[in-house]
Amino acid sequence: MKRKHIKKESWVCYLFVGLMAFVCFLPLWITFSASISSEADIVKEGFALFPKTPNLDTYQYIISNKGTMLVRAFGISFLVIFIGTLYSMVIMTTFAYAAAQKKEVFRFASAISFFAWFTTVFSGGILPWYILVTKYYGLQNNIFALFLPYGMNVFFMFILKSNxxxxxxxxxxxxxxxxxxxxxxxxxxxxxxTKVGLVTIILFMALQYWNDFHLSLYLITKPEMYTVQKLLYNMMANISALLSGSKTVADAAHITIPSNTARMVMTMLTVLPVVAFYPFAQKYFVKGVTIGAVKG
Structure with missing residues (x-):
């Protein structure tokens, strides 16, 4: 009787997790479906689970007209991920190791832990931060502006400290x-x-750098320094920026200039690297969730 009860609870858990996974996957699938649909179908019938006339015209259109911009943005993003993650891990591991020491070994361990925690409670605000990093640190329109302000993540530092x-x-x-x-x-x-904890934090920091567009939004004005997320943000905010200079090509090919499908294509191009990377890193995410768990 007890085994049947446990089995029933397991099925309920599987059903709930499966439902949540479906809810999370559904927007991604609709985005993919829209990206391979024709612009006319989107305008006429809206977004659907399955494309009426699947094609890759919008992918070809964007790559042929904005391929150089995309390649440069991906290059900047991957460079920031590599340098930024290494930079952040050096700072957080050394800080966490010092904060984890006993008072007899390092008498300022408690003090630096307090100062780190203090920064999560009180902040000077965006405007003083912007003046500091641009006027005094010179972090504007250069590669350093895309990772130096994210050197310390206090939450991740305390996880490493626990390790x-x-x-x-x-x-x-x-x-x-x-x-x-x-x-x-x-x-x-x-x-x-502390390898498991280190790898987990490395993965989270890499994802943070990949998904971030705030630094490039505040500190980058030159298009040649745009990251993928900043480029996507601009395209979402103003689709004409994506299609500018391309009307002649469109008129010559007798095709409708995509706008809705272009947004979906840009979204897919941004998400695909994470989707391809996640299966290889999944086991570290699972281990990272159980950091500090009680062993029984």
Whole structure:
């Protein structure tokens, strides 16, 4: 009787999770369906689950007219992900390791933890931040403006701090008895033992840099420095920016200039790298969710 009850609860959980997955997947599928539909069908019948006349005309149209812009935007985004994630991880791991130390080892550990927490509660606001990073730091219209302000994520730092605190003290003491320095303990013992947490935070930071458009919105005005998200934002806000200079091509080919389908294509081009990347990183996300869980 108990086994049947557990099985019934399992089916309820599977059904609920499956329903939530379907709800999350449905907008992506509608976007994909619209991206391979004709503009005339979208205008006449609206968005549908399945395209009436599937084609790749809009993909070809955008790539042929704005291919150079897209390639440059993808290049900028991937460069920012690589440099920014490495930069953020160096800052957060060293800060978290220092904050995780006992007072006898580093007497300012509690103080820097408090200051990190303090920044999550109180903020100077967007305007003082903008004046600081543009006037005093010179972070405008350069590659550094796209990752330097995101060097520290306090929430992720505290997760790493919890991972470092979970390292057995006996292991650290044994290493010190053998003559290991603090830097050697950090690189040889602490980092390998917190690999799951590190990889999880790396993935989250990479996604943060990929999805972010605020830095480029505030600090970038040159089109050649646009990231994919800033480019998508501009296209969504003003579709004529995407289709500017392309009417001659459209008139010569006797086709309707896409607007709705162009937005959907840009959305798919932005989402596809994440969709392709996620299956390989899924196991680390699952492990990352259970960081700090009680073992039974």
């Amino acid at each position: 470092f605190k979970a390292i057995p003290e006996e292991l650290i003491e044994a290493a010190k008895i053998d003559g290991a320095t603090n830097s050697k303990i950090f690189f040889i013992i602490a980092l390998p033992l």
